Amino acid sequence: MDRRSFLRNFAALSLTDTLAATVAVMGPAQVAVAADAARPNYARILVLIELKGGNDGLNTLIPYADPAYVALRPKIGIARDDVVQLTDRAGLHSALAPLAGLWRDRHLAVLQGVGYPEPNLSHFRSIEIWDTASNSAEFLPEGWLTRAFAFAPTPRTFAADGVVIGSSELGPLAGGGTRAIALASTEQFLRRAKLAQPSTAPGNQALAHIVKVEADVVQAAAHLAGHHGFRTEFPPGNFGNAIRTACQIIANPSGVAVVRITLSGFDTHTNQAATQARLFADVAGGILALQSALDELGRWNDTLVLTYSEFGRRPRENISGGTDHGTANVQFALGGRVAGGLYGAPPDLARLSTDGNPAYALDFRSVYATVLEQWWGVDSRAALSARFVPVPFLRT
Amino acid sequence: MTGRIFSGSMRAVPRLALFVLAWALPLAHAASPMGYDDARHLLARTGFGPTDAEIRTFAALPRADAVARILGNARTVATTLPPVWTAEAGPLRPPGGASAGDEERKAFLREQVRRGLELRAWWMQEMLVTPSPLTERMTLFWHSHFVSSQQKVRVARLMYLQNSTLRANALGDFGTLLHVASKDPAMLVYLDGTQNRKGAPNENFAREVMELFTLGEGNYTEHDIKEAARAFTGWSLDRATGEFLYRPGIHDNGSKTVLGRTGNLDGDAVLDVLLARPETAQHITTKLWREFVSPDPDPREVRHIAQAFGDSHYDIKVVLRGLLTSAAFWSAENRGTLVKSPAEFVVGTLRQLAIDPASALPFAVLSAGMGQNLFSPPNVAGWPGGNAWIDSNTLLARKQFVDRVARADEAPPQMLTIVGRWPEESMAIRAAPVELREPAVAPRSALAPLGAAADDRERALRFQRQVDRGMRDLHFNAAQWLGSRKGATTADRERAAQKLLLPLPPQTPPPPDSDAASFVRATLLDPAFELK
Numbered sequence: 001m002d003r004r005s006f007l008r009n010f011a012a013l014s015l016t017d018t019l020a021a022t023v024a025v026m027g028p029a030q031v032a033v034a035a036d037a038a039r040p041n042y043a044r045i046l047v048l049i050e051l052k053g054g055n056d057g058l059n060t061l062i063p064y065a066d067p068a069y070v071a072l073r074p075k076i077g078i079a080r081d082d083v084v085q086l087t088d089r090a091g092l093h094s095a096l097a098p099l100a101g102l103w104r105d106r107h108l109a110v111l112q113g114v115g116y117p118e119p120n121l122s123h124f125r126s127i128e129i130w131d132t133a134s135n136s137a138e139f140l141p142e143g144w145l146t147r148a149f150a151f152a153p154t155p156r157t158f159a160a161d162g163v164v165i166g167s168s169e170l171g172p173l174a175g176g177g178t179r180a181i182a183l184a185s186t187e188q189f190l191r192r193a194k195l196a197q198p199s200t201a202p203g204n205q206a207l208a209h210i211v212k213v214e215a216d217v218v219q220a221a222a223h224l225a226g227h228h229g230f231r232t233e234f235p236p237g238n239f240g241n242a243i244r245t246a247c248q249i250i251a252n253p254s255g256v257a258v259v260r261i262t263l264s265g266f267d268t269h270t271n272q273a274a275t276q277a278r279l280f281a282d283v284a285g286g287i288l289a290l291q292s293a294l295d296e297l298g299r300w301n302d303t304l305v306l307t308y309s310e311f312g313r314r315p316r317e318n319i320s321g322g323t324d325h326g327t328a329n330v331q332f333a334l335g336g337r338v339a340g341g342l343y344g345a346p347p348d349l350a351r352l353s354t355d356g357n358p359a360y361a362l363d364f365r366s367v368y369a370t371v372l373e374q375w376w377g378v379d380s381r382a383a384l385s386a387r388f389v390p391v392p393f394l395r396t
Numbered sequence: 397m398t399g400r401i402f403s404g405s406m407r408a409v410p411r412l413a414l415f416v417l418a419w420a421l422p423l424a425h426a427a428s429p430m431g432y433d434d435a436r437h438l439l440a441r442t443g444f445g446p447t448d449a450e451i452r453t454f455a456a457l458p459r460a461d462a463v464a465r466i467l468g469n470a471r472t473v474a475t476t477l478p479p480v481w482t483a484e485a486g487p488l489r490p491p492g493g494a495s496a497g498d499e500e501r502k503a504f505l506r507e508q509v510r511r512g513l514e515l516r517a518w519w520m521q522e523m524l525v526t527p528s529p530l531t532e533r534m535t536l537f538w539h540s541h542f543v544s545s546q547q548k549v550r551v552a553r554l555m556y557l558q559n560s561t562l563r564a565n566a567l568g569d570f571g572t573l574l575h576v577a578s579k580d581p582a583m584l585v586y587l588d589g590t591q592n593r594k595g596a597p598n599e600n601f602a603r604e605v606m607e608l609f610t611l612g613e614g615n616y617t618e619h620d621i622k623e624a625a626r627a628f629t630g631w632s633l634d635r636a637t638g639e640f641l642y643r644p645g646i647h648d649n650g651s652k653t654v655l656g657r658t659g660n661l662d663g664d665a666v667l668d669v670l671l672a673r674p675e676t677a678q679h680i681t682t683k684l685w686r687e688f689v690s691p692d693p694d695p696r697e698v699r700h701i702a703q704a705f706g707d708s709h710y711d712i713k714v715v716l717r718g719l720l721t722s723a724a725f726w727s728a729e730n731r732g733t734l735v736k737s738p739a740e741f742v743v744g745t746l747r748q749l750a751i752d753p754a755s756a757l758p759f760a761v762l763s764a765g766m767g768q769n770l771f772s773p774p775n776v777a778g779w780p781g782g783n784a785w786i787d788s789n790t791l792l793a794r795k796q797f798v799d800r801v802a803r804a805d806e807a808p809p810q811m812l813t814i815v816g817r818w819p820e821e822s823m824a825i826r827a828a829p830v831e832l833r834e835p836a837v838a839p840r841s842a843l844a845p846l847g848a849a850a851d852d853r854e855r856a857l858r859f860q861r862q863v864d865r866g867m868r869d870l871h872f873n874a875a876q877w878l879g880s881r882k883g884a885t886t887a888d889r890e891r892a893a894q895k896l897l898l899p900l901p902p903q904t905p906p907p908p909d910s911d912a913a914s915f916v917r918a919t920l921l922d923p924a925f926e927l928k
Contacts, residue, residue, distance in 0.1 A: 121618065122607055124777050168767050168787050169780070182787035192792035195799055199903045199923060204733045205691060207900065209783040210791065210923040217788045264775075269588045269600050319596030320588065325603075355618055 040152045040378045045250055046371060047290070047305045048260040049283070050171065053267030054123065056313040056323050057330035058347070059276060060096070061110050065089045068349035072316045076272055076323070086110070090346065095280035098288050099334075106340030107291075108332060109393040111367060113344045115328040115360025119311065123267070123325075127310035131171040133365050133384050142175035144368055144383045145258060149178055151382035154257045159223035160216065162258035163249050165242045171260060181220045185241070186227070186248045193221035223254040232293040235285040239263055243286040247293040250303070257376075261286075266309060270320040283307075287334060301336030304375050304394070306367070314356050315349055328360040331367060339395045366391050430459045432895065437731055440899060440928040441688055442466055442720070443529030445736075445744020448881070448896050463720045467713050470567045471528035473560075476521045479514045482556045488638050511552035516760035516770045519559065523743045524756060534566035534712070535559065536739060537687055539770075540778030542577040542609060544586035546771045551585075554638060555771050558582040570680060570710035571671050578605065578667060579640045581633055587776065589631050593646035597625035602666075604776050610670040612679040616655060623652040627661040677706040681715055688719050690730040691782055697722055732899035732927045735785045738766035740928065741794055745801060745920070748897060751872050758866020765863075766793045786926065795921055802917035804872040875912035890915055898924040 063069045064080040065088065083091030084100055092099065102108040118136035120126045129136060133144035142150075149161050162173045164182040173180040183189040196217040228251035234244040239261070246259045263282065268275050287305065294300040312329030328347050347358030370390040372380035381387055430438075435454035439446035454462050490496040490504035523532045539562055546555050558580050565573040577583060578601070584590050587601035602625035606616045630647030633640065652661045657669050670676055681702040685693040701718035708714040724730055736744060742759045746752075753759065760770055767790045773779055881896070883889035894902060897919050906918035919925065 122603070122613060123775065124607075125613055164787075168784065168790060170787065180787075182789040184789060189788070189792070192796050195792060195795040195921060197904060197921075203900065204729070206733050206735050206783055206927055207903070207923055210735075210786050210926050211903070213786055213788055213791050214923065217792065220788070269598060270591055318591070318598055319593065320591040320598060322591075324599055355622075 040376045042154045042158070042255070042257045042376060044302045044304065044375055045256070045299070046258045046375065047246060047303060048172070048258065049287075049305065049307045050167070050260060050262040051266050051279070051283070051307055051309045052127075052167075052262050052264040053309070054126075054311045054313055054325055055266040055307075055309040055329065056268060056272060056276060056326075057112075057309075057328070058312065058315055058323075059272070060093055060280075061086075061090050061112060061330045061342075061346075062093065063090055063346055063349070066346075066349055069315075072349060074317070075321055076317045087342065090342065093276070093280050095277045096284045098284040099332075102287075102291065102334060103340060107336060107338050108334050108340050109338050109343055110341075111331040111333060111343045111362060111391065111393065112346050113328045113358070113361030114331050114364050114367065115312070116363055116365070117360075119327040119357070119360070121311065121325040121327075123310055127171070130308060130310055130364060131174065133368055143170065143172035143178070145172040146174060146176040146178040148372055148376075148378055148380075148383035149257070150176055152376075152378040154179075155255070157223070157254055158256055159220045159249075159252060159254045160256050162260065163220075163246075163256050165245050165259065165261045166238070167260070167262035169262075173258065173260070179216045179219065181216060183245070185245050186224060190221055190224065193217050196221070224249065224252050225254075228252075228297075230293045230296055232289055232296060234289045234293075235282070237282060239282040239286045240289065243290050243293075247290065247297075250294065250299060251297055268313070268322045269318065269324060270322040272317075272322045291334070303335045304338065304371065305332070305334040306371070307332040308364070312347075315347070315352060315358065316356055327357040331364075333367075333393050337395050339393055341393075343391050343393050362391065363388055370394060428458060429456045430462060431455050434459060434726065435462065436896070437726070437899070438462055438466070438720070439529075440744075441725075441734070442533060444523055444533070444740050445746075445748040447747055447750070448892075451896070459726065460721060463717060466530050466720075467567065467717060469528055470534075470713075471526070471531045472564045472566070472568070474518075474522045474563060475526055476518055478518055478556060479511065481511060482515075482553055484553075485637055486551075486553060488551050488554075488633070488635055505550065508546075508550050508552050512546045512555065512771060513757060513760075515552055515556055515559075516764075517755060517757035519770055520739070520743065520756035520760040520763070523739060524746060524753075530716075531563060531566055533740075535563045536737070537684070538562040538566055538573065538577070540773055540781070541683070542573075542580070542583065543773045543776050543778045544580070544582040545773055549582045549585045551582075551638065554582040554585065557638075559771075567712050567716065570705075570712055573712075574609065574667055574671065575664060577609075578663065579631060581638050581640060584631060584633055584640070589628060590633050592625060592629050592631070594626075594629045594648040597622070597629060597648070599625040601625070602628055605667070606670065608777055610676040610679065611673055612675060612682075615673070615675045620654050623654050623661075624666045626650065626652050627654065627666045628663040631663050671710065674702070674706060677702040677710070677715075681705055681719075684715060684719055686782065688716070689722065689725050690733050694724055697724060732924060734928050735782060735926055736928050737779070737781065737785060738763040738768035738790070738794070739770065741766065741926070742797065745798060749801065749872055749877060749916075751801070751870060753866060754869055755866060758863045761863050761866075762793075762797055766790050766797070791926070794926065798920035798925070799917060800867050801870065801872055802874060802913060802920055804867070804870050805874075806913070874916040878912040878916060894919060898922060899927050900924040 058069070059076065059078055062078050062083045064078065064083050070077055078093065082094050084094060084097045085091040086103060099108055116129065116136060120129060120136055128134070131143050132140040134140045145162065154161050160179045160181045162178065162180045164170055164173065164180060165184070168182055170180045170182065181189070196214045198215050198218055199211055228248055230247060234240045242261045246261060249256055249259055263279060265275060265279055290305065291300055294303050308331055309329055312326045313323035314326040318324055344362035349358065352358055365384050365388040368384060369380040369388040370393060372378045372383055374390055374394045374396060432451060432455045435451045436446060438459070439450055439454060457465065490500045496504070523529070526532050539559070542562065544555065544558055546552065549555055561576055561580055565576060583601070587604055588598045589601045592598040592601065599621050602621045606621065606624070607613050626648040630643050631640070632643045632646070647662065649660055651658060654661060654666050654669050655673065659665070661669070678698065681698050682693045685698055701715055701722070704718055705711070705715040719725060742763050746759065763770065767785060768779060878889055878893055881889040881892040883892050893916070901924070902919065903923045904918065904921070906915045910918065
């Protein structure tokens, strides 16, 4: 079924069918939000942090007590004494120690074993699968958020559907009619936006693309204003600047539904330890500053931060002190309404596939379903083309 | 039976007519000069923003002759002298190697970064002045195909050597190019070939050579990758000289099976297996179609051209000739359908406006700010290109650049005060009224992506100053330039300017009676100026 006929069929469902299907998955308490498809709650913000290159989940949430882990990673394995213990079996990489407070406050959920059937180990194909929420062998032209916003649009008054910081790839916002703005800083964007002007009906697709981007710029510039003075000190460096920019955007009254930040460098085939520690220090410092700044705005409870990567890395270390491309991975969900704790299941290191990778426990599209249905109150089937059971990592 | 034959011959009549027509039309073209618009199209697609004089020269040639001349004149070496250090063999590591201290390592890396900037300026300069623009376009194409990035390779000389190798083979033989690019020292570092050894294979290169360099996704299995990785073991580098070195001791001599071929394969044998597959010619031809013809490759035409490419044992000129003489290349609906890459955009603007900058470095930095940092593609897949060149950030960077160019000579005199004093460090810079005008900003992320090594803040500031200085130092007088277009009246000259600068009619035409500066500025800011 293509998307259009799906939407048609979906629209033809009676309200009671929709409700029944929703209740079956979510339980009656949450239906009030989800059923109100006409008014999705886009006052709640989604902040996506892409850890580009394939973050090594096994050295993010470390199963330090698992003998198989110790055996697979004689050189880069992290010892019990060096982890930030969360449970008697699992702990965080020490560079993520700044997040321990969020874990104590139960604002940090760690999703384990996230992946999908028939995993693809190419960076480009796998991130495409994540961004378009497709099956492994299915090619979809639009990002999952693009489909969600086509089905349940954000308010017209919004500056944009989403803002992308630090990357020119729109990822989950690609394709279709999404109003996505890529920028490096709000001040610079507003200064330069004066050079954009709306123009008339375009001819070929390249010209149409340029004209649309220009129109999006005009719209965003008309609604994004000012410069919020935060008391929060943002960490130095690129990632800290990107977090600051994200906070500037969220501080705007006119709103955006999604902010995505990309941090690259996680493709650690060689000398993983130093690289991952440096990147994690950026991640932890950045998230802490984000929480602090959003607390200032009183928006931390309206914010859901979600990290993701195209894939995890192979459990067995390679000879170069690094790891090769793998499968199931961990994701963090953070925010004032997150029900902290561990979700999913850790990878079974005693039962790896013939190519040395673990099976997944949690489909990444269940995580997306949680965002769509329980965070925004949007029926997820339009974006995900099937029903995926949400993961209960949100307090509603 | 009779009926069938009859109806068959009925259909044959119009087919014959079409055939005659299709045969006669190119003949008509072959005989006659192609004219200004065709020449502009050909040169814009195979070079960097053609000048009016270049277009007029080619306009007198028939299409096929013009294509033959461009292919026949293709150079294999750069005309611009490279920095002197490119000729000096040097170590790949700081003095002391693994035991080098922190300071030594940092100093070594700083020097590599500095050299990397010189290299960018050198290549940008070559793009500006080369008599063989197609050579540079193809070198850029292969740079985004056989990707290595200085972000990982670090050693600037290896990046230079790779660039020279790509240029030498840019319009040569793809089989040779695949072999030399695979053993290229920068490539061995970039895709961890040096880490690949018997008993502990590193699959990075084996995967990308199939997915990106030859067959394309979906035409091999994970098993092929694992086996090929074993075949590539032993390919290594001499750390003292930075040259390719085969180390038999770490080569896996066991039997491997790659794409159905079994034996004690080595790296060269695997590359030959990949070259023997028809998917390779298809993959390369499709990618070249997107580079030169249109965003939507025609599968039938691609198959046809790829067949000739394969039959010629991968003569790159054969595939280029096939593409550049195809009906699709010349068809009206494919004009102005490709987005200029940032390097094309910046170099083309300077060339078309007859601006001769004192240094090319600021323009390499500007290109980086627009999303194309030479010698540092974003990842092993290269720059995605096409419409992906344009997002809100990069579009505004492009518009800001041409806005500043169009108004270069409007700069208040005090803006020029620091020219000549830079780079005698920060006193002069700080004293200068740098904020009088919006600076042309190269986003830090373009020069050092998020997550790249930390100490790039100050570097970004230095880039910023260089760009500012380069832009201030640049002279362009719109009235003079417009006045020297061909035409009897102002309106004629304006039309000539639009025909030179835009592949399509203007989308946001300047208001009538604009002065020269406003007219040129509006034309450069037009969405059609982003296209070729």
